[in-house]
Structures are given as C-alpha cells and as structure tokens.
Amino acid sequence: MVTLRVIDTKRDLVRAPAVALDGVAISYGGDGTPVYEAVAPVRLEVGENEFLAIVGPTGCGKSTLLNAAAGLIRPAAGTVSVFGQPLAGINGKAGYLFQQDALMPWKTARDNVAVALEVAGRPRAEALEKANALLARVGLASFGDRYPHQLSGGQRKRVGLAQVLIRNPKILLMDEPFGPLDAQTRHIMGTLLLDLWAQDRKAVMFVTHDLEEAIALADRVVIMSAGPRARIIGDHRIDLPRPRDVAEIRMEPRFHALHRVIWNELREEVMKAYGALG
Amino acid sequence: MTRIPRTRLLALQALVAVAALLVWHVGATVPIGGTYLLPKFFFSTPLDVIARVWKMFATGMIWKHLGITLTETILAFVIGSVAGIVFGFWFARKPLVAAVCDPYLKMANALPRVVLAPIFMLWLGLGIWSKVALGVTLVFFIVFFNVYQGVREVSPTVLANARMLGMNDRQLFRYVYWPSALSWMFSSLHTSVGFALVGAVVGEYLGSAAGLGYLIHQAEGVFDVTGVFAGMAVLAAFVLVIDWLVTIVERRLLVWRPQPAIV
Ligand SMILES: Nc1ncnc2c1ncn2[C@@H]1O[C@H](COP(=O)(O)OP(=O)(O)OP(=O)(O)O)[C@@H](O)[C@H]1O
Ligand SMILES: [Mg+2]
Numbered sequence: 001m002v003t004l005r006v007i008d009t010k011r012d013l014v015r016a017p018a019v020a021l022d023g024v025a026i027s028y029g030g031d032g033t034p035v036y037e038a039v040a041p042v043r044l045e046v047g048e049n050e051f052l053a054i055v056g057p058t059g060c061g062k063s064t065l066l067n068a069a070a071g072l073i074r075p076a077a078g079t080v081s082v083f084g085q086p087l088a089g090i091n092g093k094a095g096y097l098f099q100q101d102a103l104m105p106w107k108t109a110r111d112n113v114a115v116a117l118e119v120a121g122r123p124r125a126e127a128l129e130k131a132n133a134l135l136a137r138v139g140l141a142s143f144g145d146r147y148p149h150q151l152s153g154g155q156r157k158r159v160g161l162a163q164v165l166i167r168n169p170k171i172l173l174m175d176e177p178f179g180p181l182d183a184q185t186r187h188i189m190g191t192l193l194l195d196l197w198a199q200d201r202k203a204v205m206f207v208t209h210d211l212e213e214a215i216a217l218a219d220r221v222v223i224m225s226a227g228p229r230a231r232i233i234g235d236h237r238i239d240l241p242r243p244r245d246v247a248e249i250r251m252e253p254r255f256h257a258l259h260r261v262i263w264n265e266l267r268e269e270v271m272k273a274y275g276a277l278g
Numbered sequence: 279m280t281r282i283p284r285t286r287l288l289a290l291q292a293l294v295a296v297a298a299l300l301v302w303h304v305g306a307t308v309p310i311g312g313t314y315l316l317p318k319f320f321f322s323t324p325l326d327v328i329a330r331v332w333k334m335f336a337t338g339m340i341w342k343h344l345g346i347t348l349t350e351t352i353l354a355f356v357i358g359s360v361a362g363i364v365f366g367f368w369f370a371r372k373p374l375v376a377a378v379c380d381p382y383l384k385m386a387n388a389l390p391r392v393v394l395a396p397i398f399m400l401w402l403g404l405g406i407w408s409k410v411a412l413g414v415t416l417v418f419f420i421v422f423f424n425v426y427q428g429v430r431e432v433s434p435t436v437l438a439n440a441r442m443l444g445m446n447d448r449q450l451f452r453y454v455y456w457p458s459a460l461s462w463m464f465s466s467l468h469t470s471v472g473f474a475l476v477g478a479v480v481g482e483y484l485g486s487a488a489g490l491g492y493l494i495h496q497a498e499g500v501f502d503v504t505g506v507f508a509g510m511a512v513l514a515a516f517v518l519v520i521d522w523l524v525t526i527v528e529r530r531l532l533v534w535r536p537q538p539a540i541v
Contacts, residue, residue: 072438090441102439106457106534115453116443149536167443 016084017045018093018171018203019069023078026064038064040229041078044222046171048083049201053214055266056224057273062207063099065224066173069205070096082171095169097160097177099207103148109135109159110144116166127166134162138192153180158189165196172197172204178213186210190217190246198243211266215258216246223266226273234265299324322504330508340512346489347516350406350478354413355471359421359463361414366425366459376426387419391477395484404486413477420470421463428462429455464531471524475517490516 026039039061046052054062067073068080071091080087082094103112113131118124135144138158148156157177164172177193178186194217197204208214214221215238223234240254249255282290305316306323334340369376394415398408432454440454463470482491490513497505 070438070442072441090444092444094442096439096442098435098439100435101433102435104436104440104453104457106461107453108534119443119445119449119453147534149534163439163443 015048016081018048018050018083019044019046019205020081020084021045021065021068021075021078022081024065024068024075024080025077026061026068026073027076037076037229038227039068040231042230042232044232046203046205048170048203051197051204051206051217051219053206053208053218053221054224055208055211055214055221055262056230057226057266057270058209059273060224060227060269061230062224063175066096066175066205066207069171070094070173072096091171093169094171094173095164095167096173097157097164097175099175099179101148101156103156103159103163105148107147108144109140109146109148109151112148112159113162113166116163120167130166131162134166135159137165137196138162139188154178154182154185154189157181161193170202172202172206174204175207176209177206178208178210186213187247193217194242194244194246211259211263212250213246215240215255215262216244216249221262223262223269226269233269234262236262319501320503322507326504327507327511330504331511334508334512340493343489343493344512344516346406347475347478347482347491350409350413350481350489351471351474351520353406353410354477355417355474357410358414358417358474359470362418362421363425363459363463365418366422367429367455369422370426370429370459383419383422391415392480392484395481398481399485409478409481409486409489412481413474416473416477417470420466420473424462424466425459428459431462432458461532461535464528467524467528468521471520472517475520479513 021042021044023041023043024039025037025041027035027037029035042065044065054065056062064073068075069091071080071087071089071094080091082091103109104115107115110128110131113134114124114127117127117130132141132144135141138161140155140158140162143151143155143159146155148159151159157180161177178189181189190213204218206214206218211221218238221234221236221238222232223236225231225233236258238258240249240252240258302316302321303324306314306318306321308314369379391412395408395412398411402408402411437450437454440450445453478489479491482489483495484491486492490509494506494509494513497503497509
C-alpha cells in the first residue's frame with residue numbers, strides 16, 4: 001500500500017504538463033517593418049488531461065499563443081515545452097484546428113481527413129475507413145464526397161475536427177472552432193467535443209471569445225488582456241461537475257456566479273480593445 | 279440577367295452567321311449602282327469558299343496539313359508545359375534564383391516571339407521543330423508564371439495545417455504545392471493551348487512546306503482569296519474543336535473549384 005502511494009506521488013512530480021509556456025513573448029515584424037510586440041512574457045501551463053479555455057478581446061493574441069504552442073512561430077523570448085521537452089520545430093504531439101479555413105480545397109472531405117493518416121504511412125484503405133467513421137462522428141456521414149467549397153462554414157470546421165482527431169494527438173489546439181456556427185449547433189458541437197474528450201481526456205487549449213462557452217466546456221479559463229504586450233490577467237478554475245450538458249449547465253447558479261466574476265475582469269479588457277480601435 | 283433558353287440562343291447565334299454571310303454574298307455578287315461593294319477578286323464569295331473547303335476535305339488533301347499543325351501544337355504545348363512546370367517550381371522554391379533571373383525572364387517574355395521565327399528556322403530547319411520551338415517560347419512563359427504563382431500563393435493556413443498534420447517536404451510537395459500549381463496552370467489551359475497553336479501556324483506561315491499556315495500563305499502568294507478564306511475557315515473550326523476539348527479536360531480536372539456565380 002505504502003510503496004504504491006510513494007510511486008504515485010513520484011509519478012505526479014515527474015509528470016510534466018502537456019504544454020508549458022515559460023516566459024514566452026512574441027513579436028511580429030522586424031527586418032525593416034515596425035516591430036509589434038503582440039504578447040508580453042507569459043507563463044501558462046496546460047495539464048495532461050486538462051481542458052483549458054483562453055478568452056480575450058479580439059486581436060489580443062490568442063491565435064498567436066496557439067501558434068507558439070504548435071511550434072509554427074518562434075517566440076522572441078522564453079521557452080515552449082511539450083511534456084517536459086523543449087519544443088524545436090513543429091509540435092508533433094498536437095493537433096491544430098485553425099481559425100481560418102485550412103482544408104485542402106482540391107481534396108474531398110473524406111480525402112482531407114484520410115490524408116492525415118496516409119502521410120503517417122498507414123494504408124489508404126484503413127485511412128478511408130477511419131475517415132468515414134470520424135465524419136460520421138461529427139455528423140457528416142453523407143458529406144464525404146463534397147469538396148470544401150460545397151460545405152458550409154460550420155461543416156468545414158467539423159471536417160477540420162475529424163482531420164485533427166484521426167491522428168489521435170495528445171494535445172488539441174482549437175482556435176474558435178465553433179465560430180461560424182449558430183447557437184444551437186454550437187451546443188451540439190460542444191457536447192460532441194466533451195463526449196470525445198471524455199474518452200481519453202487529451203490536453204486541450206481552446207480559444208474562444210464566447211465566455212459562456214469557455215465556462216461550459218473547460219476545467220480552467222484564462223483571460224488575456226488587450227494587446228499590445230498582452231498578458232494573462234486572470235486564471236479561474238471551473239469547478240462545475242462533469243459530465244456536463246453544454247446547454248443546460250448555463251442555468252446552474254454556480255455557472256452564473258463564475259460568469260459574473262470572470263466577466264467583470266474581461267469587460268474592462270474588451271472595452272480597452274474597442275477603445276484602441278476607435 | 280436572366281438565362282436565355284438554349285435553343286433560342288442557338289437560333290440567334292445562327293442568325294448572326296446567316297446575316298453576315300448574306301451581306302457578304304450580296305456585296306460580292308449583286309452590283310449596286312454599277313459597282314460591287316465587295317469585289318470578288320478581293321473578297322471571294324461565301325459559296326466559293328464553302329465549295330473550296332468541301333473540296334479540301336473531299337480530296338483529303340487537308341488531313342495531312344491538319345495533322346502537321348496538330349502535331350506541332352501538341353508538341354509545343356507538352357514541351358512548353360513541362361519546362362514551365364519545372365522552372366516554375368524551381369524558381370518559387372529558390373528565391374535567390376528567381377531574384378537573379380527576374381530581369382532576364384522579363385526581357386525574354388517582352389520580346390515579340392515572331393522575330394525568333396527566322397532564327398529557329400536557321401537552327402532547326404523548315405520542318406516541324408522550328409514551329410514547335412516557336413510555340414514552346416509562347417507556352418513556356420504562361421505555364422511558368424502560373425506555376426510560380428501557384429506555388430507562391432498557397433494559402434499559409436493550408437500550408438500550416440499540412441505541416442501540423444505531419445507532412446514532410448516531399449509530402450508537402452505532393453499534397454499541397456503540386457495541386458495548387460497545377461490548378462493555376464489548368465486555369466490558363468485555354469491560353470496556353472491557344473498560344474501553342476499560334477506558334478505553329480505563325481511558324482508555318484513564315485516558312486514551311488506543310489500545315490494550315492502554309493496553306494494560307496500559299497494561297498496568298500497567288501492572290502487566291504478563296505483559298506485564303508477557306509484556310510481561315512478550317513483554321514477557325516480547328517481552334518473551336520481544340521478549345522472544346524480543352525473545356526472538357528478542364529471540367530474533369532477542376533471539379534473541386536467553386537463554379538463562378540451565375541449572373
Ligand atoms: N503576421 C502578423 N504580422 C503583424 N502583426 C500580426 C500578425 N499576426 C497577428 N498580428 C497582430 O498580433 C495581434 C494578435 O493577433 P492574433 O491573431 O493572435 O489575435 P486573436 O486574439 O487571435 O484575435 P481574434 O480573436 O480576432 O482571432 C493583433 O494585433 C494582430 O494585428
Ligand atoms: Mg485569432
């Protein structure tokens with residue numbers, strides 16, 4: 001008994017977070033163009049089984065932060081670690097659902113999903129079979145033969161989700177995945193996402209500007225300040241019980257309490273971002 | 279604009295042709311105030327031209343010339359495209375090469391290609407290869423610029439996504455750069471095939487012993503206006519057929535493209 005517990009504690013100590021941003025600052029420009037310091041040094045850790053939501057006013061640097069976690073941009077300072085290893089190049093452990101359209105327009109929905117397995121050297125038949133299963137999982141069973149331009153914005157997002165999930169990554173980076181969806185479908189997709197996530201509890205970094213969605217889905221919500229030099233100005237644990245019903249949880253008193261506290265912090269930043277616009 | 283019914287459109291299009299032919303026929307055969315508006319010697323007549331075209335096919339002499347022109351067109355298109363694709367990729371992936379060669383490429387492309395025809399004849403003789411070479415110089419630049427653009431204009435998000443999906447350089451080429459470049463190239467298929475044909479016909483016109491351009495040039499040499507118009511009519515029909523084939527190929531290859539909005 002005792003030995004077991006000791007080993008357990010040790011493992012917990014050794015086990016590194018899925019993604020750790022340590023003093024990560026990110027700038028754009030340079031080389032003749034004006035430098036824009038988008039993100040000031042931030043420290044952010046995402047646990048191995050944690051669902052983290054990132055909220056913040058538009059243009060504050062949420063996508064920028066995800067890109068750094070994905071290894072697509074090099075931070076100007078600080079280090080990104082993935083399961084304790086410093087990240088060099090692309091983050092191979094992560095699947096990334098981009099904010100903009102990212103499907104290959106010359107491939108059908110099915111091929112877009114299947115190609116993610118094919119490039120890993122798996123046989124095409126197996127890839128297609130899995131792609132069909134995943135398309136069915138995101139409610140697009142009969143849309144496999146469509147090209148991206150024949151799908152709605154929300155359908156494209158769901159194909160993107162299937163494309164990311166087929167590789168079964170340990171980390172999910174999602175940038176406003178439900179952005180173009182109507183409220184009803186957002187709830188359905190949110191519930192679907194939580195179902196999928198409950199199976200193996202991947203680490204998730206979920207960017208949204210919808211605070212209610214963030215609270216309904218996540219274990220933890222962090223708030224980014226308005227840029228430039230955006231920082232993380234709030235970090236809230238969401239202690240709502242799971243499994244959750246994404247639509248109904250919004251009626252809970254605890255949900256309202258959390259929402260009030262976090263919104264109070266966020267509102268000021270949103271105003272600042274608009275002030276900067278005007 | 280509302281869509282015109284197909285039969286009605288065809289009827290209207292035929293009407294334009296009939297009207298034009300009628301004007302031509304009347305001008306060439308009916309004297310108005312003692313003079314012909316379109317004297318036969320300069321304008322021939324529609325019936326003569328049709329009869330001549332008929333004769334060309336009836337005797338079978340036209341097939342040889344059509345065959346030659348078609349061969350030159352296909353060779354110019356294939357060689358020009360392959361070279362354009364290879365160089366397009368190479369330049370797009372190697373910015374230094376592109377920057378160094380840029381002024382020379384612009385210069386070469388600015389040159390009216392007709393002036394090259396005599397040189398090609400000097401180098402390659404009067405056979406088909408001097409015409410192919412002329413067509414290649416036209417096709418190459420169209421394909422080259424399109425492939426170059428296609429590689430450079432790949433959506434950064436699609437590219438980033440492909441990299442996140444674990445693609446290596448070879449796979450990026452196969453799944454992202456190559457389809458993008460080809461789609462740009464295919465979107466200019468009509469132009470490049472058209473230019474391959476222009477190269478062939480102009481080359482033949484300037485000096486050869488066979489082909490549609492040669493036929494037209496021969497007829498001009500003896501003031502055989504009927505022959506010139508007959509040659510032009512065959513050439514125009516030939517271009518239409520090729521253009522129609524290209525459209526079919528294009529439809530097959532670019533199914534994934536959004537259709538342009540119907541106006
Ligand atoms: N390539 C770039 N060059 C220069 N500035 C950039 C570049 N990409 C982003 N920025 C700037 O960095 C800031 C953060 O951008 P980012 O895309 O991360 O915002 P965001 O929080 O994802 O916004 P949104 O919610 O609208 O998606 C913005 O002010 C933006 O203008
Ligand atoms: Mg963004």
